[in-house]
Amino acid sequence: MARNNRDEGAAAVEGAREPVMVGGNQGGQGLKKGPWTSAEDAILIEYVKKHGEGNWNSVQRNTGLMRCGKSCRLRWANHLRPNLKKGAFTAEEERTIIQLHAKYGNKWARMASLLPGRTDNEIKNYWNTRIKRRLRANLPLYPEGIRRAELLHQRRHQLLHHQHYLTSSSLLQPQQVLPNPQGRYGFNPSHHSFHQAGFTMPSINVLSSTQQPYMVHSDPNHLNEFLLNNLNGNFSVPIPSPSSFFDQSIPAHLLQNPNSLPVNSLGIFNDDLTSLTAMLMGAPVEDSGNKLSTNKKLSSGKNQSTGPTALAPSSSSPNSDDCLIGAHSNNSDEYNDIKREQPLANRNSGLLDSLLEEAKVLTSQKNFKDEDSSYTADGANGKQTVEDTPDEFCIGPEDLEEIMKMDNPFYSMDEELSSLLMNFPSAMPKPEWYLSGSNNDATGQSSSRAKENSSASLDVCNADDATPPRVMATSSESDWSLKASCWKNMPGIH
DNA sequence: AATAGAATCAACCGCTTGGTC
DNA sequence: CGACCAAGCGGTTGATTCTAT
Secondary structure, eight states: OHHHHHHHOHHHHHHHSOOEEESOOTTSOOEEESSOOHHHHHHHHHHHHHHOSOOTHHHHHHHOOOOOHHHHHHHIIIIISTTOOOSSOOHHHHHHHHHHHHHHSSOHHHHHHTSTTOOHHHHHHHHHHHHHHHHHTTOOSSBHHHHHHHHHHHHHHHHHHHHHHHHHOTTSOGGGSOBOTTSOEEOOGGGSGGGGGGGGSOOOEEOOTTOOOOOOOSSHHHHHHHHHHHOSSOEEOOOOOTTOGGGGGSOHHHHTSGGGOOBOTTSOBHHHHHHHHHHHTTOOOOOGGGTTOSOHHHHHGGGTTOOHHHHSOTTSOSSGGGOBTTOOOOSOHHHHHHHHTSOGGGGOSOHHHHHHHHHHHHHHHSOOOOTTTTOOOOTTTOOOOGGGOTTOOEEOHHHHHHHHHHOSTTTTSOHHHHHHHHTSOOOOOOOHHHHTSOTTTTTOOOOSSHHHHHHHHHHTOOGGGSOOOTTSOOGGGTTSSOOGGGGGGSOOOO
16 A cells, blocks of 8 residues: 555655755744654654643744644644554445535544544545545435435434424514414414525424424424324425425426325435435445336335346446435436536535535526415414425324434434544554553643544543444444445546 | 556645634 | 634645556
């Protein structure tokens, strides 16, 4: 491996790539740029062992190292700090990266915090290189199940936000939460500026099958309890804007007749929920090329040992993880045109941006009715006709189950807290140089920044006293179709 | 074996954020 | 409140290595 050679042979690097002295400092000496030598590494390591992380600009003053603080911090963070994992990403890590990217976009540092031993730079490089292949191969960024899972999570998140609005926001006037004749407690998005956001802030209607008023609590657990107790297929979450990014997966002709859609309120095709569940539980992901098929046999085919190859369109990669969003095979030319007109490269700037872009594109491409047309709510009398809206999809108990599946630390907990939990000490050996120092130094990195403290202290913990991060796949998930090698099987571009 | 292109990765750069005065 | 500074973050660059021809 190239990187190993480089790591092992700093001297060789020195010869191959001349360090550059740039600018000048107080002493008239320039700061060095370029690859680090092992001697410089030793100096920096020694410094950190003595003084802890942080205060990087003082490294040069105190050690004479001709490196700027930035460079020192980077070198330490990416190469010298203890418990860094070296080598290729495991299949589990790859999957985690994909999941996290679906969740956070290009938030490399955040992703790194959820991948113990990995650096943001590493993850960024990994993603950028692999993702290039996907884009060049005209394949979507995410395995289907992961994206769907993320959309599901986002929906749930939005739902919780709206519960918050319903209960605590002063923006919501009493008359705007009134039971409709069906006993629904409606929220009229037209009364709020953020309904313009369409897909980012979908409105919700909480329906109680018991026709009883129900005070929705903003607490996620309470919400889940509410969902379980009150949803008998009557939970309605209308999607206010047809430009919702979910619609990207919905052929236009089907949108005209939403009742025909095998879709639930989360914008997830019901059949997909099963496969999503299967995916989340570690089962191979069914080829998406058949997702929109009305042929139920195909949907049930996932229970057969039908490999992706059998189901995949001929142009698809034989790799199962190549069954991806956007690969819906469908007879709708209109639909296909839409897909063609959205080059994947345009969706790669970042998750939110890309979604916004998608929404814009879709809005302009589809000649939808006025997006507010489905809402004839009258805040004064509380009447709403959301049940008539074509954008209203109903969620059933089985869908609810999916939501509940999301109710784990990774998906529903406060992100910072879940981050901490997931980073709970993992198994990583300390380098000898680190252990050879004072016993407590390894964990006594007195970072001047609390943020650094939390991650650093977690980083150095031994595995013996902890469970692996939750995001890491269990062995039972090991047969999930995304293998480390799958990226490498991407067709090359010449 | 030679070579070109692709892949990989370390490092840098510019910008943003947060804290302090 | 604004200036300044330290640190962090994400994008980009360029050197090195790998791989296909």
